[in-house]
Amino acid sequence: MRVLILTPISVEHKAILANLTSPVDKIVEGSRYVSGDFLGKHGKVEVFTQQTGSGNSTIALATEKAIRNIQPMVIILAGIAGGVKDVAIGDVVVGTKFYGYESGKETETGFVVRPEAGSYSKDLLAIAQSVAGNDRWKNRVPAGAAAAAKVIFGPIASGDKVVAANDGTIARLLKQSFNDTTALEMESNGFGQAMQYHPGIRFINIRGVSDLLGGKSKSDAEGSQERASANMAAFIFELLDQIDDTQFKFLGMELKELTKQLVETTLPIIQMEASGQDYKSSAGEPLVVLWQKVKELLASEYEALKNAPDDADTKAEARLALKLALEGKSTLQAGLEALLHEAKKSGDSGVSISNSKNVIQGSNITVGGDLRIGDDNTRQDHKSTDAVGGDKYVQSADHIQINHYYGKDATPAPGMGIPAKQTVASDYIQSLQHMIASGRAEAAIQSVIDYTASRDEEAHLEVLQISSRWKDMSRKVRLGTIRNDEANVERSQIVAGLLELVGRL
CATH class of the missing domain: 1.10.1200 (Non-ribosomal Peptide Synthetase Peptidyl Carrier Protein; Chain A)
Incomplete structure (x- = not known):
């Protein structure tokens, strides 16, 4: 299981790193992550963590980028927060909902609140409640420093301001419009909004209380941030110890979308099999394994696809057959989606074709023998109105006649020109x-x-x-x-x- 832990500031990040075995820096697309292993009750957990910086916009962008770079199963927003209601310094707050308290409209009569709100993953909250049911998590904090700490479940509100007073404008706004708020920080709304576009990833927000809004500077000077961070990290790693990802309900892409991508991704192999070519020497292992599993689920639809791979009705029947075979089988769905992702990640959408006139959309196509795209036999410049999508790297010892055709009118898109023929x-x-x-x-x-x-x-x-x-x-x-x-x-x-x-x- 791969878990991503996002921490806004240094003191929080250090607390997370202290619980990892052999942490290693990794730079991915210009972003720094630290990875390390954690051995939980149900097996090894691969943990990635990043210090993102503070603020809703910052965390939203970091979340989107980290999902693309790391592809985690679980994301935890971890940090410290100001306590608002029924909490003490050192307590741990597990967010049940997130509020964006600055959302609203400024009118002639004043600011009208239009709160943004959302919830965290229910199964993670259930595990967190189990962890909170006993004090084992406190054993992960040295010298009994967490002995008096409590775990509170409740909404966490966020805005882009540091609040250091419990009688100011924001404090009054919280009491008036968000009176069940337990803690206040600067990231949960941006994080929660970003996660709404990734329903297949579980997410939760866990905070250590470092101050009670009023007297923030005094609390910080007394080491409250370090104490709150240590308690927060201890609770998180006890949570990771308890997570059994095999019990998670499958939250991947919708079945309709999954079957569509399975058919489109494996179609080039079907075409190669139909022409008697050896696809195993051309496609990578993830695509080969994916195709073998998909083929097992197709019966008469496989033969129909071989005979008419471009027929829309035939492909629709294949998608329907896969849908019927996969309904109610979340483990199989998850396995196929993982293979699909690996095939795309390794560039297996491209295959090698020898002596074939088929046009296959993909990434790289290596051709042996003559290749002609289109129907003009007399000129080097292709005049067909067939649209060929995707750039192709073509290698051949023989004659090549190829045209890069970008739409029937070849009109440049606003802001930039359409690529010319054979542009990489x-x-x-x-x-x-x-x-x-x-x-x-x-x-x-x-x-x-x-x-x-x-x-x-x-x-x-x-x-x-x-x-x-x-x-x-x-x-x-x-x-x-x-x-x-x-x-x-x-x-x-x-x-x-x-x-x-x-x-x-």
């Missing part, structure tokens, strides 16, 4: 990434919409959803119905999703 795909991807990084996300979204329109239905639908979110956020900004911090969180999430999509093109 990475150049186009890098141009999109540069456009996003330079603050031109809207232009990049339109470019991806145009690029995917006739090439990748799944990616096209995804970027249309991203576009819709961007327009909705922009409309709220214009109307003044969204606060700046909320807009920043939403903008960060949209950009992170766009970058992830571009990376998969």
Whole structure:
């Protein structure tokens, strides 16, 4: 089981690291993570942790990026917090809900609260309640320092301000509109909002109480942050000790989407088998294993796919057969999804084809013999209106006639030109990434919409959803119905999703 623990500040991060065996630094896409093993009751837990920095926008972006880089099963937001209700310094608060207390609308009569709220994973909360039922977790804190500490379950509120007074404006707002809040910090809303787009990952927020809002400086000077961090980390690792991931209900992609991706990913192998070619020497091990398992679930549909691999009805029947075979079998679904992910991660969407006239969409295609894409036999320039999606690296000792065709009208997307013939795909991807990084996300979204329109239905639908979110956020900004911090969180999430999509093109 792979677990990611996000900590905003150094004192929290150090407390987590103290519980890891042989921690090792890892740099992934410019971000630093520390990984180490933890031996729990049900087996080894692979733990990754990152010090993210404070703030809702910061944690939202870090969460999105870490999910892409680490691909965890569980994410824990860990840190210290100010106690609000029924807590003492050193207590541990397990968040049951997250509140964004700064969400609302400024009107002529004053600020009207429109709270953002959400819940954490129920199965993790259930395990946390079991851990809290006894004091074993306190044994992980040296010298009995946690002897008097309690574990409290309740909502945790967040905003982008450090609150150091229990009688100020924010304290009064909490009492009036969020009166069940147990603790206050600066990350839970951004974290919770980011996790709404990843329903297959379990998440929870666990905090140590380091102050009671008033007298914060005095508490900090007395070492309350270190004490709260140690208690928080002790509880988290007792939680990890108790987690049995085999008991988790499968929360992966929807079955409809899974069957669609299984058929599309394995289709090139079906085509190769139909032409008598050896796919095992061309495809990587994850794709081979995936195909063998998928083939076992297909009966007459397999023969139909061999005979008509491009027929929409045939593919629909194959998806239906897989759906019927997988319904109610969460373990099998999870295994196939994991293999699907590994096949994509290792670049196994590309296969090698020899002496074939089939056009297969994928990543890299190596060709032996003549290859011609299109139907013009007399000219080197391809004039067919067939759309061929994806850049191909083609190696051949013989004649190659190839055209990169980007849509029937080949109209450049706004903000950048459509790649010319035989342009390497990475150049186009890098141009999109540069456009996003330079603050031109809207232009990049339109470019991806145009690029995917006739090439990748799944990616096209995804970027249309991203576009819709961007327009909705922009409309709220214009109307003044969204606060700046909320807009920043939403903008960060949209950009992170766009970058992830571009990376998969």
